[in-house]
């Protein structure tokens with residue numbers, strides 16, 4: 001490529017051309033600069049998300065809207081900038097309702113993919129659980145305003161054959177929404193609507209009756225990292241290296257408001273479990289059916305969040321009895337699928353479940369209440385809202401590989417390297 005300038009990125013000298021954007025230049029030089037609103041066919045770049053934050057000659061800038069010039073000094077891979085970019089993406093997850101395990105876009109979603117690439121296992125911000133409109137009124141599309149990150153891609157690029165916009169911003173500040181012009185939307189061909197769905201970096205725009213055709217394991221972001229040198233091959237669990245002496249440890253596991261999928265995943269260790277029981281004793285755990293703690297444990301693995309008073313009691317006891325506490329899976333980390341009820345008042349949820357559902361006979365059912373039943377909470381809480389948590393293992397459920405690697409790293413300081421294909425939210 002013809003080059004006319006010399007710049008530095010993280011101290012590396014790069015010959016390039018003046019006037020290019022830093023996201024492209026960094027990636028061509030095999031330096032990963034995350035991005036979300038940036039799309040190679042949208043010119044000028046939108047610059048709305050700030051996920052591409054970097055420092056240019058000491059000033060924090062959005063890389064996608066910063067043009068190269070001779071002698072510029074760029075910082076990308078610093079602890080401060082990594083943390084800043086992660087915080088922006090974490091805020092997007094907290095601000096919207098991103099229930100990845102129940103989302104049609106999962107595996108094909110740019111936001112989710114950036115979370116994987118940046119190693120985000122949980123958000124440091126509380127989830128807002130807003131109840132925004134899911135708009136089924138358009139002819140071809142449905143718009144889930146809870147998933148929109150206001151990137152502006154659709155506003156700029158989804159245009160009818162008459163040259164009219166289909167989307168536009170309405171309201172201001174925190175109330176900003178992407179509005180859709182129903183008349184213009186109705187003029188889009190099916191192919192144009194599908195292209196709009198693909199252009200959206202989240203699952204905010206979907207086309208009715210058209211889902212993503214690839215099965216799990218074969219979706220756009222299932223296996224491959226865009227970061228060079230990240231091992232992408234799927235590996236199976238190695239047998240435990242019994243030659244290396246390991247101190248015997250005690251493990252506890254329990255399930256709160258979860259589906260037991262994470263425990264099923266633990267059992268997927270298969271033959272490794274036989275090695276594992278040579279090295280660990282399971283104390284309180286549904287895997288051994290030991291219901292009460294008999295001793296203090298080295299590590300406690302928690303599946304599920306807290307939806308009732310009993311969950312909180314069990315979790316607090318677990319924290320007291322385990323030196324290290326690990327939340328396993330999305331429900332334990334931030335509420336997960338059970339937290340879908342957090343956007344709806346509790347009373348309405350109970351009425352829907354016990355009085356108005358299609359399996360109840362009108363007048364014959366009531367909301368169950370008894371003093372022996374655990375009291376249901378106003379919403380589903382993540383474990384870390386109740387007790388201190390040391391580590392999080394994301395996934396719904398996390399793979400056996402992922403769980404095992406974390407446990408062996410914590411217990412015996414073994415090598416810790418999670419493959420891209422193992423770090424998932426769904």
Ligand code: SF4
Pocket residue numbers: 097098099100101103104105106107109110111112147202203204
């Ligand atoms: S797949 Fe994407 S849009 Fe869907 S819930 Fe997850 S992050 Fe949100």
Ligand code: SF4
Pocket residue numbers: 147148149150151152153154155167178199200201202204205
């Ligand atoms: S609907 Fe999608 S493309 Fe449009 S602004 Fe929201 S996230 Fe971006």
Ligand code: FES
Pocket residue numbers: 034035036037038046047048049050051052053062063064065
């Ligand atoms: S990717 Fe640069 S601001 Fe969004």
